Amino acid sequence: MRNAFIEELCALAGAHDHIALIVGDLGYGVIEPFADAFPDRFINAGIAEQNMAGLAAGMASEGYHVFTYSIANFPTFRCAEQIRNDVGYHGLPVTTVAVGGGLAYGALGYSHHAVQDYALMRCMPGMTIAAPGDAWEVRACMRWLIANPGPSYLRIGKAGEPVYHDALPDVAPGRWVPVRKGEHWDGRALIATGAALGAALDRAEGAPVYSMPLWGMASKAAQPEMVAQHARVETLEDHLIDGGFGAWMMEAMIGHGDLAGRIAPVALDPRVCGMVASQAVLNRAGGLVR
Amino acid sequence: MTMPVPVRKDPAGCPLKARAQRIRRLALEMVTRARASHIGSALSIADIVAALYGEVMRVDPAEPAWDARDRLLLSKGHACVILYAALADAGFFPLNRLESYAQDGSDLMSHISHKVPGVEFSTGSLGHGLPFGTGKALAAKKQGRDWRTFVILGDGEMAEGSNWEAMLFAAHHRLDTLVGIIDYNKLQSLTTVEQTLRIEPLAEKIAAFGWAVREVDGHDVRAIADALSGAPWEPGKPSMLIAYTIKGKGVSFMENQVAWHYRNPDAAQLAQAIAEIGDA
Incomplete structure (x- = not known):
């Protein structure tokens, strides 16, 4: 899913010059294609998630669709209030991306287990949760999120997950x-x-x-x-x-x-x-x- | 590029001082009518806000969303009455709209609200303005724009770690259109800043984070306007103005009193306060 994410993000960024990626000093081996192709729209905010979320909202208020990227709970719980107030309340197009959804980082321990993230994100009015089940759904969700800008949360796994669809599925919020x-x-x-x-x-x-x-x-x-x-x-x-x-x-x-x-x-x-x-x-x- | 036209002509004498007096009076009337808190915090920054709207900022009250405007973020959002007053005074919306402040169904809530014309960003939780402003300044740099982003911070608010995260980032990325203003009135919610969490030496700390730092009498409107108009002070560095202020400034019985973070005046106190503020 991580690879589908970065491939799709690069494709979308090639077509839309308002897409930016901010990482919280994570993504080694994943985010390089975007950083290389779009250096002016790639930012490593360092290990400072509150500022990452706040500055993403600030950029979004000036026309960008910003993806913030980190592991498990770091881009969500660590900066929950920035997502709630700065992104959510202002209705800004910031997509918070958590890699390692669920127990993907099982051996890394509780700090890296994202098993309460839906609870946090779904209590925010206007927040769209994107939790794709395979790489095709990752791509479909990302295209929907860019076409329908607003506060959103994209939860993906790691790499090498099975693929269940054989084409791009037709996705929309609430659709089975x-x-x-x-x-x-x-x-x-x-x-x-x-x-x-x-x-x-x-x-x-x-x-x-x-x-x-x-x-x-x-x-x-x-x-x-x-x-x-x-x-x-x-x-x-x-x-x-x-x-x-x-x-x-x-x-x-x-x-x-x-x-x-x-x-x-x-x-x-x-x-x-x-x-x-x-x-x-x-x-x-x-x-x-x- | 069109420059803004002042909607209301300042009276003779010191226009910025007169503007500060007007918005102080409006703010006092608002908190009295609404029985609201935070008048001390609002009076503390009245001269800063008057300087910003009277001289420093490039804004057009007839077009609040003008894309070349300077942006102001009130990170200490509880002091909102002074900004609402300044916006109405400058012509962003009719003065009588201030009467709805904190009333049922009003857009003028008791922490600054982006639903009010001229307000960029809602706050109320501290430590949000500087990171958000950093994002705006980064966007401006990437888009090659020359508008500036001003962020008014409280001194107690400087205990929030997010401010220091943003300061690291803004300096690293050389965001010199970002200008912070710290309302250093030395009082916070329960007692003094010194007795709560010591932040001195503040100027040295911020300079060590890579910012250009200046200090000013936060009630000298001329000095404030001159300092802010000249920012950025050093190319490639964000600017931080430490404004030494008095909480409750302008009303003798409110000055330097923690209680006026919370209290609201009765009719007699309002009358005395208005008399003390006086006319230009």
């Missing part, structure tokens, strides 16, 4: 993007966000699988109609259940009778917090992967 058709119809469906897409496919047992790579506070309204078409909807995410994607989906059912009862969230058990292991082992320990 088909990934695999059901082999039979018993009313059960699975919908994943982010890197949990693979876990959804593994658990499908013939049920249809969807991805939701773009979502946020504003796209809740479209969900009851989708859930109403199913008897059971399993949501999957590599995030804690608290404040996560499944909780978001259940909140979207408020005021819609018993639809919330059809949702079965699958998320990480907080026992993974503090554990040290590979992503695969932690996702199993957390209950996401059987």
